[in-house]
Amino acid sequence: DTEVTQTPKHLVMGMTNKKSLKCEQHMGHRAMYWYKQKAKKPPELMFVYSYEKLSINESVPSRFSPECPNSSLLNLHLHALQPEDSALYLCASSLPKGENTEAFFGQGTRLTVV
Amino acid sequence: AQSVTQLGSHVSVSEGALVLLRCNYSSSVPPYLFWYVQYPNQGLQLLLKYTSAATLVKGINGFEAEFKKSETSFHLTKPSAHMSDAAEYFCAVSEWGGSNYKLTFGKGTLLTVNP
Numbered sequence: 001d002t003e004v005t006q007t008p009k010h011l012v013m014g015m016t017n018k019k020s021l022k023c024e025q026h027m028g029h030r031a032m033y034w035y036k037q038k039a040k041k042p043p044e045l046m047f048v049y050s051y052e053k054l055s056i057n058e059s060v061p062s063r064f065s066p067e068c069p070n071s072s073l074l075n076l077h078l079h080a081l082q083p084e085d086s087a088l089y090l091c092a093s094s095l096p097k098g099e100n101t102e103a104f105f106g107q108g109t110r111l112t113v114v
Numbered sequence: 115a116q117s118v119t120q121l122g123s124h125v126s127v128s129e130g131a132l133v134l135l136r137c138n139y140s141s142s143v144p145p146y147l148f149w150y151v152q153y154p155n156q157g158l159q160l161l162l163k164y165t166s167a168a169t170l171v172k173g174i175n176g177f178e179a180e181f182k183k184s185e186t187s188f189h190l191t192k193p194s195a196h197m198s199d200a201a202e203y204f205c206a207v208s209e210w211g212g213s214n215y216k217l218t219f220g221k222g223t224l225l226t227v228n229p
Contacts, residue, residue, distance in 0.1 A: 031214060042204055042219035043158070048211065055213040090157055102148060103217055105157035
């Protein structure tokens with residue numbers, strides 16, 4: 001199984017809503033990532049978890065709150081988002097060590113904030 | 115910080131023609147480089163990666179890339195384009211982020227294939 005599964009595929013939320021994005025992998029990877037991708041732009045790293053601990057936060061606003069409850073799951077909790085947060089949110093996983101290990105990406109969640 | 119530069123935001127080729135997508139890196143040490151493809155409304159899929167074992171790297175779907183240290187380049191090629199190759203292609207470099215490795219992507223090149 002080389003899949004990273006993200007749910008939901010699409011999400012529309014109001015600026016006062018609270019929602020969560022979910023990511024799951026069963027490849028035994030101990031590093032998991034959240035990326036944000038705006039239209040016609042490359043993915044931009046938001047967070048990295050290594051062995052279920054937050055290791056990198058790329059100065060992401062606190063309205064985005066990541067959580068890694070176990071080695072297979074990664075969540076992104078959303079609260080009080082702005083319309084400019086509308087984007088494709090990609091989850092990825094990889095082996096935690098080694099600069100030459102590739103990341104496996106999920107299909108993404110298309111988020112629209114209204 | 116390491117970075118990659120993709121020359122040409124849009125490349126258009128005819129079906130059956132050579133595909134050449136350019137990527138140059140800036141690194142003072144041997145970099146670890148990757149090419150990913152993204153089809154519309156999809157996630158990213160790894161095409162190939164350079165890990166210093168060989169300068170010519172073969173990937174999936176007939177793509178290959180050659181690492182040239184003298185030119186600081188890692189260009190992606192395919193001898194004969196197919197309609198299904200139409201997608202966005204990203205070159206990426208792996209770098210140490212202080213506590214973990216992370217991928218940094220180039221701006222991407224949109225490949226269109228004309229019949």
